[in-house]
Amino acid sequence: MKFLKSTRLTFILGVILFAATVTASDKPTRFAVIGDRTGERQEGIYEQIVAEIARLHPDFALTVGDMIEGYTVDTIILNSEWNEYKSIVKALPCPIYYTPGNHDITYDAALETYRHHIGEPYFSFMIDSLYFIVLDNSRRESNRGFDETQLAWLQAELEKSRAAKYTFVTHHKPFWYELTASGRPDTAHTLFKEYGVDMVFTGHYHVFFSGVYDGMRYISVGSSGGDTDPGISGLEYHFLWVTVDSDGIHTAPVTLGGVLPENEVTAAEFAFAQNLERNGLSFELPLRIDPALNFRENEVTLTLHNLQQELHAADTLRWDVPEGWSVVPSVLPIALSPGDRNALRFSVSKTDDRLYPVPTVSVKLPVASGKNQVVRKSLRISREVHCRRVSQPPSIDGLLAESFWSDPVEQFFTEDGAPIATDSVYFFFAFDDSSLYLAARCLESKPESLKAALTGHDAPVHSEDCVGFFLQPDQTLDEVYQVYFNPVGAIFDQKITPNASGYMTGDPGWNGTYEVRTLIDSAGWTVEARIPLAQWRVSVAPETAWGLNFRRKQFRLRATADWQVPIDYDPESFGRLLFTTR
Numbered sequence: 001m002k003f004l005k006s007t008r009l010t011f012i013l014g015v016i017l018f019a020a021t022v023t024a025s026d027k028p029t030r031f032a033v034i035g036d037r038t039g040e041r042q043e044g045i046y047e048q049i050v051a052e053i054a055r056l057h058p059d060f061a062l063t064v065g066d067m068i069e070g071y072t073v074d075t076i077i078l079n080s081e082w083n084e085y086k087s088i089v090k091a092l093p094c095p096i097y098y099t100p101g102n103h104d105i106t107y108d109a110a111l112e113t114y115r116h117h118i119g120e121p122y123f124s125f126m127i128d129s130l131y132f133i134v135l136d137n138s139r140r141e142s143n144r145g146f147d148e149t150q151l152a153w154l155q156a157e158l159e160k161s162r163a164a165k166y167t168f169v170t171h172h173k174p175f176w177y178e179l180t181a182s183g184r185p186d187t188a189h190t191l192f193k194e195y196g197v198d199m200v201f202t203g204h205y206h207v208f209f210s211g212v213y214d215g216m217r218y219i220s221v222g223s224s225g226g227d228t229d230p231g232i233s234g235l236e237y238h239f240l241w242v243t244v245d246s247d248g249i250h251t252a253p254v255t256l257g258g259v260l261p262e263n264e265v266t267a268a269e270f271a272f273a274q275n276l277e278r279n280g281l282s283f284e285l286p287l288r289i290d291p292a293l294n295f296r297e298n299e300v301t302l303t304l305h306n307l308q309q310e311l312h313a314a315d316t317l318r319w320d321v322p323e324g325w326s327v328v329p330s331v332l333p334i335a336l337s338p339g340d341r342n343a344l345r346f347s348v349s350k351t352d353d354r355l356y357p358v359p360t361v362s363v364k365l366p367v368a369s370g371k372n373q374v375v376r377k378s379l380r381i382s383r384e385v386h387c388r389r390v391s392q393p394p395s396i397d398g399l400l401a402e403s404f405w406s407d408p409v410e411q412f413f414t415e416d417g418a419p420i421a422t423d424s425v426y427f428f429f430a431f432d433d434s435s436l437y438l439a440a441r442c443l444e445s446k447p448e449s450l451k452a453a454l455t456g457h458d459a460p461v462h463s464e465d466c467v468g469f470f471l472q473p474d475q476t477l478d479e480v481y482q483v484y485f486n487p488v489g490a491i492f493d494q495k496i497t498p499n500a501s502g503y504m505t506g507d508p509g510w511n512g513t514y515e516v517r518t519l520i521d522s523a524g525w526t527v528e529a530r531i532p533l534a535q536w537r538v539s540v541a542p543e544t545a546w547g548l549n550f551r552r553k554q555f556r557l558r559a560t561a562d563w564q565v566p567i568d569y570d571p572e573s574f575g576r577l578l579f580t581t582r
Helices: 001-027 047-057 077-091 110-118 148-163 187-195 269-277
Strands: 029-034 060-063 121-125 131-135 166-170 197-203 209-213 218-219 238-245 248-255 281-283 287-289 299-305 313-320 324-329 331-336 342-352 360-368 371-378 381-389 427-432 435-442 466-472 480-485 491-498 504-507 515-521 525-531 546-552 559-562 575-580
Touching: 047 077, 077 110, 121 331, 121 381, 131 148, 131 342, 148 187, 148 360, 187 218, 187 360, 209 269, 218 269, 269 360, 269 371, 313 466, 331 342, 435 466, 435 546, 480 525
Parallel strands: 029 060, 131 166, 166 197, 197 218, 287 381, 381 427, 381 575
Antiparallel strands: 029 238, 121 131, 209 218, 238 248, 281 299, 299 342, 313 331, 313 360, 324 342, 360 371, 427 435, 435 525, 466 480, 466 546, 480 491, 491 504, 515 525, 546 559, 546 575
């Protein structure tokens, strides 16, 4: 009888434990995935997103990165930004797990600050029967994915996840879109497929889209506070709501305006919309502007292209014309058959010498049935600066004593047309058969405030006082070289080329050859540099033209003086460096 009683008791306890297990496993798990906060942060938006999530009382929350502005090695600023961020998410009534973005760990020097405030940049955790793996590609600038150390760690974590009901992965930059979604080899995707990962969350693009590849669901979460464009769906600031229950994984982007289905925008539609933004509207040539800010011509040709091969395009093209500009016609009805293009001509004039802001043109073009993309383009203008041939090379001493350093570029702008906030700055250009010569004189009314602590090559000198140049030696190639100098002669440089998605991406591994001298005095600082032309495999002659942009950054005032606005990696936004004997 004792045996029977014991057996019965064991059976009863087993039933109770089984019931408890079933109840626990059937209980839905609900969590929020929060998008980027920074990258032209919109004041107060992230706080509203956090408040709405708090009202829903999720089991936990997960970010996809870019939580602070970052892009500095100043630990005082970083600590202040992290403290501000943590005070915002403190309103959540649940645990929160963080994924690092490029704003959070921009440089290796910011890693320790991240660890102090957040913890390790890649880690795993388990909630109920769900396994989560957080990866770090914050400092990866190419779509090659993850370093070997992290990949080995990932494989070990995926092995642990085999027993989980579902496995989720999160990382900031959506390399899956550039690789897997484009049919290109992707080491991470191969591992995810091998170990049965169910869903991957990413951010970075500030636009929502998703895709299913080899049965695995990828979701790019859009902006939760950084600057964004509504895109095809009209979905702006949002977060992703995820429910896991006995029926599987359910997701929905939640915006202040409502709930949309996961497949509201597919990766293919997003790619089509990106192509529309690049090629739906294009200027045949920029409006050229001479050094005195006079137009060399007054007509521009805009090509309109309906990339949809099955749908007609019908809308009204409109110019947003700021004060001081005139565009005729400013409103124009358009109608294009599938696949058609049309060249439209407009007369452009100005009544004053303010260049910015420039007119902007917009039109709605079809992406899919019932889905359109508003394509906007700013009028392409191209300033011109003369680079003088010299018979004798300058002494690279920072003094700018040679007579040809006498005709500086001194008119700079801000994107919104406001007066520049920096102290005055003067740029100079010269060349001979072997070298390009660059110089700049930066006035500083409080020279004791100069920020120039960095000395190593490729240190982030663009976070200090500096001058920067974007050079395109061959205008037939999408190759740009970025070079920054700080007041003590430290250099940051990189080669910029298009990535698989067509966007320009920097490679800091490229290093140029320079002879540089700087001087700091009671009125400011000066930089003078010789750059051999041979490293670019080009020669120059009078009337040769390069793509060009340049700027001064003044740390004390947190301000820039820009020559051609906007400062962008895209060579289509550049002006021209015209080599001349004058």
